[in-house]
Amino acid sequence: MYGRKACQLVKELACGEKGQLTQFNSDLFEQVISECQQHHLELQSLIRKVQEEGFDLQTTKNEDHFGALIHHLALVRNKRCLMAYVYNRAEIIRSLIWKVVGSMIPPEIQEKLCNSEEEYFKKHSARLKEYMSKLELDLTVDMVPPKDPYIQVRVLDDIGEGIVLSDDKTANFALHSIHFLKRTDAEQYISRGLMEELRG
Amino acid sequence: MASSLGGASMSQTDDFEMFTPTTDVEPLKRAWRNEKAAPEILPFEGSLVGRIKEQIQSMEETIEEYSRSGIDPLIVSLYQMDLDRTQFLLRSYVRSRLQKIEKYMLYILKSDELFSRLSKEEITFTDRCRHDMKKHFDESVLSKLPNNYQDILRQSITSEEDDMVPEPPLDTFVVCKSKEYLEHIQLEDEEERASSRIEEPFEMEANVLHIIRYRPIKSLVESGKIDLL
Numbered sequence: 001m002y003g004r005k006a007c008q009l010v011k012e013l014a015c016g017e018k019g020q021l022t023q024f025n026s027d028l029f030e031q032v033i034s035e036c037q038q039h040h041l042e043l044q045s046l047i048r049k050v051q052e053e054g055f056d057l058q059t060t061k062n063e064d065h066f067g068a069l070i071h072h073l074a075l076v077r078n079k080r081c082l083m084a085y086v087y088n089r090a091e092i093i094r095s096l097i098w099k100v101v102g103s104m105i106p107p108e109i110q111e112k113l114c115n116s117e118e119e120y121f122k123k124h125s126a127r128l129k130e131y132m133s134k135l136e137l138d139l140t141v142d143m144v145p146p147k148d149p150y151i152q153v154r155v156l157d158d159i160g161e162g163i164v165l166s167d168d169k170t171a172n173f174a175l176h177s178i179h180f181l182k183r184t185d186a187e188q189y190i191s192r193g194l195m196e197e198l199r200g
Numbered sequence: 201m202a203s204s205l206g207g208a209s210m211s212q213t214d215d216f217e218m219f220t221p222t223t224d225v226e227p228l229k230r231a232w233r234n235e236k237a238a239p240e241i242l243p244f245e246g247s248l249v250g251r252i253k254e255q256i257q258s259m260e261e262t263i264e265e266y267s268r269s270g271i272d273p274l275i276v277s278l279y280q281m282d283l284d285r286t287q288f289l290l291r292s293y294v295r296s297r298l299q300k301i302e303k304y305m306l307y308i309l310k311s312d313e314l315f316s317r318l319s320k321e322e323i324t325f326t327d328r329c330r331h332d333m334k335k336h337f338d339e340s341v342l343s344k345l346p347n348n349y350q351d352i353l354r355q356s357i358t359s360e361e362d363d364m365v366p367e368p369p370l371d372t373f374v375v376c377k378s379k380e381y382l383e384h385i386q387l388e389d390e391e392e393r394a395s396s397r398i399e400e401p402f403e404m405e406a407n408v409l410h411i412i413r414y415r416p417i418k419s420l421v422e423s424g425k426i427d428l429l
């Protein structure tokens with residue numbers, strides 16, 4: 001049935017957890033693309049047939065005309081579904097980029113992307129970075145309204161020692177150690193999942 | 201002598217403290233709230249952002265000076281908190297604009313009105329983002345489709361207008377209040393008014409909360425008469 005596969009593709013989006021990426025379904029994606037090409041072939045052959053029979057394309061309303069119309073509409077619908085799939089994924093990708101601007105793509109995200117998406121991820125991330133450096137404003141911190149300038153955090157990963165903080169002091173962020181830090185210093189680690197905030 | 205000097209410098213900082221909250225942090229908070237709540241991008245508050253940046257810098261210097269000169273850490277941390285809040289406002293303001301650009305860049309580039317609301321940096325950002333996004337779409341979908349179906353803005357060449365551009369939802373409901381008494385607000389579009397018999401002009405008292413569609417009050421938000429919350 002026409003359009004069934006494209007519908008499955010979009011359903012996959014709709015069923016996914018909000019804000020989470022699923023594996024790019026290149027198999028199904030390619031099938032929809034080839035369905036589009038098939039539609040186009042049928043469409044062209046019908047148009048040729050109308051022309052060969054000597055009818056005017058604009059005014060003729062015979063069965064071939066409506067056949068062609070159905071192929072056209074099916075193609076356009078498939079295109080919308082494909083675009084929606086890529087567009088909505090791009091939106092999720094952008095929201096993920098905000099968490100890791102300027103750093104490498106985390107492997108658990110990378111494995112879910114197709115080539116073009118990976119390229120887009122890198123470029124868009126670079127764009128945001130460009131903008132921030134032009135404005136001289138780091139937009140990746142302060143994602144939530146600040147309550148207290150200092151927060152208590154626990155280190156979840158061995159970040160290492162000798163890390164310079166904004167007040168020019170160095171800290172040793174060993175695994176499981178607990179620190180009392182400036183929120184702005186801690187935020188970048190929290191967003192990358194390397195620290196967690198301890199709430200009293 | 202020493203005490204009078206100290207007094208003078210204290211009153212100066214007092215003036216500074218009195219000065220900032222009443223002038224620029226409040227307008228920034230307003231701009232931020234409006235930007236957050238409006239479905240479309242609003243005019244960029246360029247001069248306000250410029251002033252706020254200067255003030256943030258001078259606050260940073262003040263705080264540094266205080267912490268060096270051994271003033272009670274509690275006081276310093278209060279100043280720090282104030283600074284942090286201002287910085288949050290600024291960042292969040294800029295961020296929510298970027299997020300709107302990311303989302304509606306095709307629409308913004310099409311509309312002269314919206315395009316003119318961007319700052320210089322935002323324009324560069326929008327152009328480049330559009331380029332990246334187009335490339336991504338071309339590579340993943342459009343180049344694989346038949347010839348007449350490759351446009352990013354139109355479904356096919358038979359479409360008479362750009363019918364694949366995501367638009368901001370202007371008919372969404374917003375919470376708002378007016379600063380002054382406003383009357384003769386038309387809540388319905390032309391067509392709706394023609395079909396419905398109710399011809400009651402809508403009025404807003406100052407400081408009363410209303411929940412209405414964004415589109416009819418759009419121009420009032422832009423002219424600053426109505427604030428979104």
